[in-house]
Amino acid sequence: MFLRELTVSIDAIKGIGPVSIHALAKKGIYSVGSLLCYYPRTWEDRSQYIPLKDFSSSPVCTVVQVIARDWFPNSRTGKQDLKVYVADTSTRGVLVCFNRPFMKNQLMVGKYYWLWGSFQYKFGELQASVFEVEAVPEETGYEAMLDPAARLLDKALSQHFGRILPVYSLNEGLTQNMLRRFIEQALSHYADPLADELPGYLIQQHQLLPKSQAIRAIHFPRSLAELHQAQKTIKYEELFYLGVLIGKRAQDRRSTQRARCGHSVPTSRSGTVSPLQQRLLERLPFTLTQGQGEVMSAINQDMNGPYPMARLLQGDVGSGKTLVSFLAALRGVELGGQAALMAPTELLARQHGENAAGLLEPIGIRVAFLTGNLKAKGRAPLLKRLSAGEIDLVVGTHALFSKEVQYKNLRLVVIDEQHRFGVLQRQAIMSKGAHPDLLMMSATPIPRTLALTIFGDLDISIIRDLPPGRKPIKTHLARESNEAKVYDFVRDELAAGRQAYFVYPLIETDERKSLKDAKSMATRLAQQVFPRHPVGLIHSKLGEEEKRQTMEDFRSGAIRILVATSVVEVGVDVPNANCMVIAHAERFGLSALHQLRGRVGRGETQSYCFLVYSDSQTLGDTSAQPATVLTDEGKARLKVMLENTDGFVIAEEDLKLRGPGHITGTEQSGYLPLGMADPIRDAPLLEQARLDAFAMLEQDPDLLQREHLPVAQVLSRTTPFPV
Ligand code: ADP
Ligand code: MG
Numbered sequence: 001m002f003l004r005e006l007t008v009s010i011d012a013i014k015g016i017g018p019v020s021i022h023a024l025a026k027k028g029i030y031s032v033g034s035l036l037c038y039y040p041r042t043w044e045d046r047s048q049y050i051p052l053k054d055f056s057s058s059p060v061c062t063v064v065q066v067i068a069r070d071w072f073p074n075s076r077t078g079k080q081d082l083k084v085y086v087a088d089t090s091t092r093g094v095l096v097c098f099n100r101p102f103m104k105n106q107l108m109v110g111k112y113y114w115l116w117g118s119f120q121y122k123f124g125e126l127q128a129s130v131f132e133v134e135a136v137p138e139e140t141g142y143e144a145m146l147d148p149a150a151r152l153l154d155k156a157l158s159q160h161f162g163r164i165l166p167v168y169s170l171n172e173g174l175t176q177n178m179l180r181r182f183i184e185q186a187l188s189h190y191a192d193p194l195a196d197e198l199p200g201y202l203i204q205q206h207q208l209l210p211k212s213q214a215i216r217a218i219h220f221p222r223s224l225a226e227l228h229q230a231q232k233t234i235k236y237e238e239l240f241y242l243g244v245l246i247g248k249r250a251q252d253r254r255s256t257q258r259a260r261c262g263h264s265v266p267t268s269r270s271g272t273v274s275p276l277q278q279r280l281l282e283r284l285p286f287t288l289t290q291g292q293g294e295v296m297s298a299i300n301q302d303m304n305g306p307y308p309m310a311r312l313l314q315g316d317v318g319s320g321k322t323l324v325s326f327l328a329a330l331r332g333v334e335l336g337g338q339a340a341l342m343a344p345t346e347l348l349a350r351q352h353g354e355n356a357a358g359l360l361e362p363i364g365i366r367v368a369f370l371t372g373n374l375k376a377k378g379r380a381p382l383l384k385r386l387s388a389g390e391i392d393l394v395v396g397t398h399a400l401f402s403k404e405v406q407y408k409n410l411r412l413v414v415i416d417e418q419h420r421f422g423v424l425q426r427q428a429i430m431s432k433g434a435h436p437d438l439l440m441m442s443a444t445p446i447p448r449t450l451a452l453t454i455f456g457d458l459d460i461s462i463i464r465d466l467p468p469g470r471k472p473i474k475t476h477l478a479r480e481s482n483e484a485k486v487y488d489f490v491r492d493e494l495a496a497g498r499q500a501y502f503v504y505p506l507i508e509t510d511e512r513k514s515l516k517d518a519k520s521m522a523t524r525l526a527q528q529v530f531p532r533h534p535v536g537l538i539h540s541k542l543g544e545e546e547k548r549q550t551m552e553d554f555r556s557g558a559i560r561i562l563v564a565t566s567v568v569e570v571g572v573d574v575p576n577a578n579c580m581v582i583a584h585a586e587r588f589g590l591s592a593l594h595q596l597r598g599r600v601g602r603g604e605t606q607s608y609c610f611l612v613y614s615d616s617q618t619l620g621d622t623s624a625q626p627a628t629v630l631t632d633e634g635k636a637r638l639k640v641m642l643e644n645t646d647g648f649v650i651a652e653e654d655l656k657l658r659g660p661g662h663i664t665g666t667e668q669s670g671y672l673p674l675g676m677a678d679p680i681r682d683a684p685l686l687e688q689a690r691l692d693a694f695a696m697l698e699q700d701p702d703l704l705q706r707e708h709l710p711v712a713q714v715l716s717r718t719t720p721f722p723v
């Protein structure tokens with residue numbers, strides 16, 4: 001029997017009552033199988049004797065005799081609390097039983113107890129208020145005290161000592177002891193017949209444990225070595241399944257394509273630039289960077305190949321991904337289809353739409369722009385042309401996959417800033433065509449291990465170079481109290497004809513005005529700081545028309561200073577703007593800071609980014625609270641920004657600071673079917689399991705038909721992967 005077939009209800013376990021059943025249900029535990037998969041949060045090693053005198057390095061694990069007891073008044077509760085004086089062979093200590101008067105019945109003077117606790121010196125005593133005790137049987141007590149190491153290791157004596165104990169995360173109605181008891185029961189009745197899920201040769205090859213032993217040992221390991229082996233086994237198994245899922249997706253993709261191959265595309269000339277692409281390139285005032293050229297070739301190859309493209313294009317902010325997507329669109333059109341370019345914000349979609357019109361219409365491409373805000377009047381004819389195939393490239397937002405939108409022959413889907421879209425949205429746009437080619441783009445680099453995990457079935461291209469002539473952006477930190485200097489600096493740049501962004505964390509603030517906000521700062525900058533230069537304001541609450549106008553004015557130079565919230569974070573491209581001032585920079589995440597900084601440095605002039613931070617200063621009126629306290633993490637982020645410009649390095653630093661769960665693009669990582677494995681920490685195991693899974697799929701494509709691997713069951717769940 002496989003673990004996942006252990007669907008017996010947990011009522012079957014002795015001693016489990018309605019209260020516990022309710023509490024377990026809240027954790028999603030209904031069956032014995034799910035109970036056994038409720039892995040410990042951590043483990044306490046109570047197999048080693050650690051006498052009281054060694055309290056400083058770890059909790060103690062010893063045998064003590066109770067010497068005396070005493071009551072003392074608790075000034076907070078007004079009640080009496082119990083103090084119990086104990087001693088082991090090394091020294092004396094005190095157990096302080098806050099709010100636990102019942103302990104008087106459990107700790108008797110003269111008797112012996114196993115003790116686990118964290119001690120500290122307080123008021124001249126060695127005290128513990130967090131501890132666990134268990135009475136040592138009468139007849140062995142004194143001996144145990146004399147020879148605690150040996151005794152403690154003798155498991156037969158104690159439930160909770162002399163062994164490595166699991167520690168579970170709890171919720172109301174559950175205690176450690178309850179969970180330990182239930183799981184021990186479940187193990188003793190159900191663990192033995194558990195069948196291995198992994199093929200035997202892999203268990204052997206990687207020295208993993210048989211499933212039944214792994215499950216037992218993950219809860220109650222007999223040694224730390226066994227625990228590590230059990231962890232490795234379970235992690236490997238999860239990662240192997242993940243590998244199978246990903247490998248299967250890649251296989252499926254190839255087989256759909258084979259079917260499509262019948263009416264497939266002509267292969268292009270030996271060169272990797274198609275005629276339409278060539279026409280666009282000739283019109284550009286610059287040449288492609290090496291990275292852009294390579295990606296274009298890869299895309300051409302994919303799009304001419306026998307199966308649909310599924311490519312993730314990563315390139316730092318400003319590396320010129322948009323142009324690459326236009327080139328891909330041209331290839332799609334040449335192959336007789338339509339292309340859709342989807343962007344996460346209307347602002348960005350519009351910018352792409354305008355660029356596309358400017359660059360592609362002159363070479364005969366019919367471009368349209370579609371967002372949810374498009375009025376009915378323009379909308380109906382547009383949809384009609386789209387479904388009639390009279391539009392070659394449609395640029396827009398989520399509206400591109402709304403119900404009434406139909407394509408004649410959607411051949412290519414480009415998703416810009418792909419991490420801003422959910423899995424379902426990506427699937428929705430894909431379903432508008434018959435296996436269209438897919439190009440996903442992101443300026444938020446995903447470290448390799450995560451990319452393998454999440455996008456393991458995609459081909460990944462990286463543009464590592466920036467267009468030539470760009471000067472590295474100079475980044476400066478400035479205390480808020482020094483912001484006048486920043487203003488002076490920006491004033492000089494404005495006088496030289498440049499433009500600037502000022503970004504604030506909020507649109508408006510609360511009445512206390514503890515933070516600067518975009519609205520009031522727009523007024524202040526316009527009236528007091530830069531009275532000679534036109535100031536514009538943009539944030540998410542403005543109407544689309546107003547946003548559009550403001551952006552256009554900024555682009556044309558009619559507005560010289562753009563005050564904004566993080567709406568300008570993605571995509572906005574105005575090369576003449578060379579100053580980025582971010583207020584309360586300590587409040588922004590690393591990825592946002594990097595994206596924001598990437599709004600400048602897009603032209604040939606030197607650009608500057610000022611990270612203005614407030615360190616618990618009071619602003620404005622005196623009744624205000626301190627604005628923010630600069631946390632260590634906030635400081636660390638600013639330091640990373642100051643020292644790095646490479647988006648990949650910044651992403652890695654972000655990972656270190658925040659942990660993988662928070663990486664942009666994996667927020668929906670609920671879709672990783674992982675319980676114990678961590679794709680970052682367990683990267684080597686991940687790669688191994690992935691290779692093994694791919695190899696197995698390769699050798700044995702009928703794997704799914706085979707009954708003995710529960711992989712088939714895992715796969716039959718609707719797969720939550722991106723595309
Ligand atoms: P991102 O990769 O961040 O989306 P964009 O596509 O917005 O970058 O491009 C940034 C800017 O670089 C745009 O103004 C674009 O016209 C310009 N650009 C793109 N490719 C090149 C190139 N090969 N040489 C010079 N400038 C380029
Ligand atoms: Mg972009």
